[in-house]
Amino acid sequence: MPIEIPKDKWPGSIRTVTIGATSAEGGTRAKTVTVGGGTTMPYLHFEAPTPNKPAIAIEIKSRKPEDWSPLLAEVWGAAMADPAQWAKKAEEAGADLLVLALTVEDSPEDAVKAVKSVLGATGLPLIVWGPGQAEKDNELLVAVAEAAKGERLVLGICEDKNYRTIVATAMANGHLVQARAPMDVNLSKQLNILISDMGMPKDRILMDPTTGALGYGMEYGYSVMERLRLAALQGDAMTQFPMIVTPGFEAWKTKEAKVGEGIPEAWGDWKARAIHWETLTALALVESGADIVVLRHPESVKRVKDAIGELVVA
Amino acid sequence: MNHSLTFTHDEKQASVTVPTNTLLADAARLAGIDIGQPCGGQGRCGRCAVQVTEGQVRRRSTLRLSEADVAQGYALACQTVVEGDAAIYVPPQEKIERRLTTDRVVAEVTVPEDYEYPFSQTVRRVHLTLTPPSMDDQTDDWARLQTAFRLQRRFETVTCSLPLLRTIGSTLRAGDWNVTAIVEISRPSDHQTIRLIDLRPGHEDEYSPLWGAAIDIGTTTVTLWLVDLVTGQVKAQVAEYNGQIARGEDVISRIIYASKNGGADELRQRVLDTINELLERACKRVKLPQGKVTPDQIVKATIAGNTTMMHLFLGIPAASIRLSPFIPAVNHPPALTGREVGLNVNPEAAVDCLPGVASYVGADITAGVLSSGLDSAENVTLFLDVGTNGETVLGNRDWLVTCACSAGPAFEGAGVVNGMRATTGAIEEVWINSDTLEPTYRVIGGGKPKGICGSGLIALLSEAFLTGVIDKGGNVKLDAPSPRVREGAHGGEYVVAWGKETESGEDIVLTRVDIDNLLRAKAAIYAGFTVLAENVGIPLESVDKVLVGGSFGKYINVEKAVQIGLLPDMEWSRFEFLGNTSVKGAYLALLDWRKRERISEIAKRMTYIELSADNSFYEAFTSALFLPHTDLNKFPSVAEALEKSNS
């Protein structure tokens, strides 16, 4: 007997957002990345296909990070000291796009130089993060936004206490913004309203609901993302933005991934564990509706990519 | 076409000739009359109302005026244009303010119509004339006094404290066996048992005042009314911040402080100091031909306050209030005396602590329900206390449900840099001109401003929001084109009054931190009543009346309170502002034992709902942590106002 699978029909959908601009579109990217567009809960293929695959971004930094795990230093090697080289290697590792994280030590000139060299080294679309201090973020991102006008970069990270300058410069120079709220549906929505109120076109906002690593609050982040997606499908315009999350950053903060010494033997092989940690965190978030996951280890990129392939084709 | 207009203002007349479609405000200026336009002529504030006594005008908007006003010719000068010859009366400001449909002012306290001394009152003055003792009549003084009570007043049983007993003999003799006794009827129902409070030599004038005090011990503000129990009239109203604030802003931090070594004694002493100081101050306010009033003449005090405040005041350990299952030591304190509690009233004075319901719904709310009349309302009514503990009661004469949430003291002016209580010098109303971002404010007492009180903060927050000084998240938009918007020590701030205008010479500002505190307070209150209503399945729209209590001022602009999302978006006519309902309830109970019994009944009838039982309060709270609310659909009138101010 054939069984009829009940299907949900939702009034709302996720907005489609394109990152990066080719020369025809006023930028210099070899390709662009389009995410979003979903009309159902994630990967319910019997209801509707997934219009755009989740994308994987690899995070690189403008200066060699001293506090990253030795496992990451080992795999990226000397390239970590040169953003252009690092970017190339990341592209080879299978990134769909890149995150370039600036540091507090960078001057606006340094930041512009780093961004230009990365744009020159690869054809991938680019997300640029400030170092995470309001004043410094604003100073660096304004310089970067102007220098890379028209590239449809994503500028981040906007938070409720510091978003106006970043949004204004993104609007003026044709870029996008990443809007981060601390794991709360209402707070995410509020920040999206504030940004839209400034006149930012709605197809140029990515929302970052913040997440935790496996074992460190990931399930909370998961349920917030799930609820944001449900609200979006129910027609709430201010939650219909594609989601970007940072499982790489979160996973590599954990003791399990970061530390190789002085831990119980039962934890097993350090490298295998660390990559599992990043991969599993990322995959869970993909399943809850993440549109872009930002990763750090090339092996994780490969595994997450394979898994996404299975999810979307299945 | 030109028209001639005649303006009457301040008993003077001025005429001008202007073309069709000239704004009345502009025409008035040509005639030499400056009609203030606090909101920048946007039709938002209603302060520019004038009365067209003759002739033809066209009103573009009458938003702030009632239909009756319009029928009487009232028009907004900034929204009305000339269409023919006309005569226009420009009324004085106070007169306009009283007409505005948005403003709710607390009614003056009046003695309840059914108050009848001595029948309603448990404390009375009794004149006795005793037969002097003699060799033939060897009865002792105390028995002699008891006999007089029995024979002359039919009081069968009289009790008396030892310190008072020690003074009886001398008082009887000093009055030559004529005395005035102040007694408390212990049980109003039987009238036979009394307690002696005071014995005074001679026969006092029967109509001279008998002093009582109604006291509300708020977490933030302590309020005291001095009352003549004979006439029932309130003779002085005073208030002061609770001295315990220095040891924590909310009840939880007070309880924690009290559980530290010596903490409970200190907190008790602090609130006693505050009340005793208020007693002095209230007594000084009263001028009588018979001479000065002193606190020791006060023979009855009725006290309302939340459960924690009551415990700390009485020196009863409060720790269990905070710990699951949240059981207070006492909800119905017994009858006490001034000496026992440590008030500087007459040591034998009757001290009546009103009953509460639970750890987080205290006597302030039972008293508030009584004075608001909620317990006899026919239709479903919402009673909100805009105070530190954000108590809410929903119900009518058949049922009452209640909840509480920690809102913080911001609306009482505490925890806000330039906040203050609603007394002389407080800015109680603010308008911001949407073009220039310049404010217009009104100060209580009319002098130089010292700070901003609750009603001023509500208005200021709303105006800053509507004129784009701050965004919906409460961030000060530092790119706003005005020197008043600037970076301060705590982030962005808005200067309400420059130092040269203020009492202290310092700028009066609203800072980012203040805004956060106000947002949290309003979000907690809004979340409290929405979740309560959801819990009982009553849609807010079906609430007939919203009664607002709070000690943040004599007045509230309900439109402003709706615009910041403190009150629900409904017709202004459904709101009523009652001021401090708790002290008012204490006052009613102080006067009339029947009202006092009603409070006990109310306490029994109320059902308490614990908001922290699930996630819904937190959810409602964060969504209300925005201006006016994350879901703008809940505030259609604000959406409309925003659209207007953006266009």
Ligand code: FES
């Ligand atoms: S309403 Fe006319 S000036 Fe405000």
